[in-house]
Amino acid sequence: MKDETKPDVLKRLKKAEGQLQGVLKMVESDRYCVDVLRQMQAVRGALVSIERLVVDDHVETCVDHALTSGNLDDRREKVRELADVLSGRKR
């Protein structure tokens, strides 16, 4: 991961972890279910945003390296892998 991406991703992941720990406490203290659900949706939303950062970084580093290297098979593999992970498919 690029130097400028990694700290940002780590910071956001830690925040999402804190939110998830908050959900745990809400359930332990019998907080209202709808509030629990909203907090879980917020964690999922945060993860989607972080995933986008990781995808962009991946495209600009690992995939880009393959695009510039001489190896056609590697390029094809990186693109195939990118399409699968973004479509939620496990090839």
Place this chain on the structure above:
Amino acid sequence: MKDETKPDVLKRLKKAEGQLQGVLKMVESDRYCVDVLRQMQAVRGALVSIERLVVDDHVETCVDHALTSGNLDDRREKVRELADVLSGRKR
């Protein structure tokens, strides 16, 4: 939350928290981005499953209480709230 639901939800939330901590370690140790993405998707998938448990429990407890109570406004509010949270809307 019902007695039989709460421990299950807590157990699953703790597992999701562990998975998220795993993602943090993967990023810290520069693991391959696609593996990080897949692990994040797995956390999101786990959260969706847990949310369903919480929704079912909510329907069978808080909402059901309103359906059996005499208060029409409360029934309407509970149903409106359920529709909004399941549609991802924040009224």
Place this chain on the structure above:
Amino acid sequence: MKDETKPDVLKRLKKAEGQLQGVLKMVESDRYCVDVLRQMQAVRGALVSIERLVVDDHVETCVDHALTSGNLDDRREKVRELADVLSGRKR
């Protein structure tokens, strides 16, 4: 469906149908795949918005009728059904 909802839903459905027919023409005339994908995503987005109108109308008509009627089983069935369809589950 309420008198004021039905024409709006029909108008939007016809528009979505037109968009989908547009996608068919794009594929027939070998338009660029990414443009086809974006148009399909637009149709899905339109359907999500229309579904919300239908959900709101359903809550305010069929479900509300059950909430005001004396029949507790019917109330429970309507709420259960609403939670299932909004969670994309086919009980």
Place this chain on the structure above:
Amino acid sequence: MKDETKPDVLKRLKKAEGQLQGVLKMVESDRYCVDVLRQMQAVRGALVSIERLVVDDHVETCVDHALTSGNLDDRREKVRELADVLSGRKR
């Protein structure tokens, strides 16, 4: 689009169009809202499957052409575009 992909995509799009016309008739004839919602969800599900066919075809044709051509900028553009459309982003 590849010769073997196009007819399949067209056939599925026509089926989805038929399903959407079915939804229109359901609303016109005041069919039960939950049945309408389920049918709309089915159309969305069909579109997601068709989109995957289009993505796979795009990866194996347009993107692959760029991967094999000498033009690095074109390769980068194709990959960037693929990541954006699969993340639902309009750059």
